Amino acid sequence: MSYHFIILGTQDNPLFSYVLGTSKQGGDGQARFPPSAAHLNQFVLHSSLDIAEEVQWGTGHLYLKCIDKFFNNYISCFVTGSNTKFMLLHQPTQQGPGVTTRSSAAIGANPTSPQTEEAIRAFFQEVYESWVKTVMSPFYGLNKEIRSPVFRQKVAAAGRKYL
Amino acid sequence: MSSNRAARLGEEIWKTRIDKVSAELVTLTYGTIVAQLCKDFDNDYIEVNKQLDRMGYNIGLRLIEDFLAKSNTMKRCSNFRETAEMIAKVGFKIFLNITPMVTNWTNDNKQFSLVFEENPLADFVELPDDGRAQDELWFSNIFCGVLRGALEMVQMQVEAHFISDILRGNDTTEMRVSLIRYIDDELPPEDD
Numbered sequence: 415m416s417y418h419f420i421i422l423g424t425q426d427n428p429l430f431s432y433v434l435g436t437s438k439q440g441g442d443g444q445a446r447f448p449p450s451a452a453h454l455n456q457f458v459l460h461s462s463l464d465i466a467e468e469v470q471w472g473t474g475h476l477y478l479k480c481i482d483k484f485f486n487n488y489i490s491c492f493v494t495g496s497n498t499k500f501m502l503l504h505q506p507t508q509q510g511p512g513v514t515t516r517s518s519a520a521i522g523a524n525p526t527s528p529q530t531e532e533a534i535r536a537f538f539q540e541v542y543e544s545w546v547k548t549v550m551s552p553f554y555g556l557n558k559e560i561r562s563p564v565f566r567q568k569v570a571a572a573g574r575k576y577l
Numbered sequence: 578m579s580s581n582r583a584a585r586l587g588e589e590i591w592k593t594r595i596d597k598v599s600a601e602l603v604t605l606t607y608g609t610i611v612a613q614l615c616k617d618f619d620n621d622y623i624e625v626n627k628q629l630d631r632m633g634y635n636i637g638l639r640l641i642e643d644f645l646a647k648s649n650t651m652k653r654c655s656n657f658r659e660t661a662e663m664i665a666k667v668g669f670k671i672f673l674n675i676t677p678m679v680t681n682w683t684n685d686n687k688q689f690s691l692v693f694e695e696n697p698l699a700d701f702v703e704l705p706d707d708g709r710a711q712d713e714l715w716f717s718n719i720f721c722g723v724l725r726g727a728l729e730m731v732q733m734q735v736e737a738h739f740i741s742d743i744l745r746g747n748d749t750t751e752m753r754v755s756l757i758r759y760i761d762d763e764l765p766p767e768d769d
Contacts, residue, residue, distance in 0.1 A: 550701035552608025553615075562703050 415525075416445040417577055418455040418503040419569065421545070423557035424496065426463060428456075430560040434573040443574060446507055455487075459501050462489040466499060476542075477535050480526050488525040492538040494545070500538055504530075504577075533576045540572040583662045586648065587670030594647055595671055603673075604700045611716060615705070622713035629715070633722020641727040644668055653731075657756050658682070660733065661689050664724065673697055677752075690740075693717075693750040704744050711746065715739045724754060732760045 421430040433455075435445040447455065462482040469478050470493045482489040492500040506525055524530065548554060548565045611629065618624045648667055654660040661679045669675050675697065681690040698717050704710040715721075721737040728735045734757040741747035 547701055548703070550605070551703045552605070552612040552701075553703065553705045561706055563706070564703060 415441070415507060415577070416447050416505045417573065418445070418447070418459065419541075419573070420456070420459055420501050420503075421560065422460075422463070422499040422501065424498060425557060426460070426499075427557060428559075429498070429557070430565075430569075431456075432566065432569050432573075434570065434577065436577055437574045438577065447505065455503055458484050458487050459489065459503050462491070462501065463499070465489075466491045466493070466501070477538055479531055479534075490531075490534045490538075492542065494542065498545075500541060500545075502534060502537070504534075537572050537576040540576070541569055544568040544572075580662050580666065583666040584670075584676070586650070587667040587676070590647055590667070590671045591674060600697055600700070603697055607698045607719070608702060615710075615714075620705075620707065620709070622710055626713075626715050626718045629718040630722040630725070633719035633724075634726040635722075636719070637723040637726020637728075638730055640672070640723060641730045644671070644727065647671060657686055657733075658689075660728070661691075661754070665691060668727075688753065688755040691752045691754065693752070696743075696750055699742075699744055699750075702744055715742060716744050717742070717750070720752060729760070732762075734758050734760055 415436040417434050417436070419430075419432045419434070420428060423429050433445045433447075435441055435443050437443045445452075461484070465482050466478060469481050469491075476493055476495070478491040478493065480488050480490045486505055488504050488506075490502045490504065492502075494500070504525055544565055545560075548560060548562050549556075551562070554560070554562075610632075611625070614625045614628055615622070618628070644667075648663075648671070650663075650667075654663060665677050665679045669677055675693065675695055677691040677693045679689055680692055682688065696717055698719070702716060704714060704716065715738075718739065721739065724737045725735055735754055736757055737752060737754045739750070739752050741749055741751045743750050
């Protein structure tokens with residue numbers, strides 16, 4: 415499973431971007447996006463914004479779960495109270511015919527399973543907490559790019575822990 | 578006054594005579610002031626340090642009166658060591674509910690360090706990553722001014738500056754305070 419995590423500000427402007435791979439089931443935390451399509455992730459993520467904006471008013475929750483699918487890319491979304499969006503693109507590794515499949519409950523094997531949903535919820539929740547602290551810093555301006563190395567580390571740690 | 582008595586006094590005043598405000602209010606207000614100063618002076622951090630010190634000085638000049646009224650100790654400290662204990666265990670305690678550690682005395686008892694284990698002004702703060710703020714800005718520099726101003730009003734001329742700050746990546750937040758002299762009562766210039 416490969417992940418691309420982005421944060422979008424209230425004007426749908428990108429604030430933060432982080433690419434990671436799974437660390438569960440012996441994963442090494444490296445993303446395995448096909449080189450030919452890696453640069454399309456941003457487009458895919460942004461193209462789900464319309465759906466996010468439609469769904470966000472329907473549920474009473476910040477976590478919108480998996481809202482969109484584009485070929486093998488699944489998009490999960492989390493909206494904060496001030497309409498900043500956390501979006502996570504997850505792409506299960508394409509498994510060749512000879513490879514033994516892992517258990518179907520494993521995170522990543524099935525992108526819409528409750529386990530994956532729960533793992534992503536935990537990831538978003540942890541990132542959300544760090545994000546709140548980061549935006550409370552007096553030197554951070556609303557809708558400005560998040561450049562804090564501390565925040566990046568925390569996102570990486572949350573990724574290792576849950577994804 | 579012994580160290581323990583000072584600690585008890587600070588605790589008692591904090592509990593009974595102090596109005597409390599939200600810590601976030603203090604943190605965010607102070608943070609905004611510093612960020613605005615940085616903007617106003619085009620990230621000239623040396624100048625920002627100076628301005629913070631000056632603001633603190635003006636606060637200190639008046640705050641000492643409040644401190645004396647609240648602490649009800651109309652007795653002079655008999656030496657500089659006692660003064661240090663009062664600052665840390667009563668002064669910081671009643672105004673900010675923190676007790677910095679008094680340490681690193683020089684042999685002549687004229688210089689000590691205040692080590693801040695917690696600093697309510699600096700919660701949430703991350704210094705700008707422009708490569709200079711980490712080396713130049715003393716985020717909590719207002720404290721230095723406050724001490725300088727307050728002690729001046731009780732006949733002590735001191736010099737205070739930070740020598741390390743957790744925000745900069747140091748292990749501790751430490752302020753160095755040195756006594757320059759006791760200010761003698763000066764006679765007003767005679768008018769002829």
